[in-house]
Amino acid sequence: MACSICPRNCKIDRAAAAGFCGCSSVVRVARAALHFDEEPCISGTRGSGTIFFSGCNLKCIFCQNYVLTDGTHGEIFSVSRLAEMMLKLQDLGAHNVNLVTPTPHRDAIVDALKAAKQDGLTIPVVYNTGSYETVETVRAFEGLVDIFLPDLKYRDPRLSLRFSHASDYFDVAIEAIAEMFRQVGPMVTDGDGIAVKGVRIRHLVLPGCVFDTRSVLDAIRNRFGTDCPVSLMSQFTPIPECTVKPLDRPLTRREYDSALDYCISLGFTNVYSQELSSVGRIFTPPFSDHVNL
């Protein structure tokens, strides 16, 4: 069947060949484990039950998880094993099941979520995405996903083309995020500060690109209001594989402070900022072709 799961619209038969995302018709998982490096409302005290999928439809040139983006790494999972993994993470005490880069595997994940919920999955399900999504694909998860963590990476099409091969990124992502809001609204937390439902938009401040961060924040305010939960991330870390300027250097404290000051000046009321010690810290967990869980 011709794949049009995401806006790349490759129209290829993934049973015969991989598309831009690197994914064939099988689901590959590179890591499933309790993860403690998400926002406090997601990781909580017991960890987020993350499932890292192999392959990516953005392939950002600065990605810390770049080893996963070609889609060939990780262990092949059936739908039933995926559902079992979700239940196992719940048994381990995870606050949620956190699907990282799920988009290319939409249909298998939808089936696995239905099976897992039938078999007793009750913790919230998190959809963790770069937001290069069609509205139709986001709709496929309606009633199955409780929390959306969408990136809004760029507003300037020149940046999104250069860094993520998608000049239409902003126009596509903002509509996908609007659909997420339609489904679940802004993020709400329980009495312990743990997220139970809703959307929180993430934005990673890039070196030399604070001008675009300001545009992204303007767009969030204009479309979703100042009550929109926002995570302003500082954790950009240059990787040796990326020599493109200005992504070949770390984010400076001055740049992050400038971005955060602008965010606050716009009046956002629910902002998660990262410790400045996050600058240069490696957040990449170990990946493997065998999932030991």
Ligand code: SF4
């Ligand atoms: S999911 Fe992969 S194969 Fe399908 S349209 Fe997107 S990039 Fe192409």
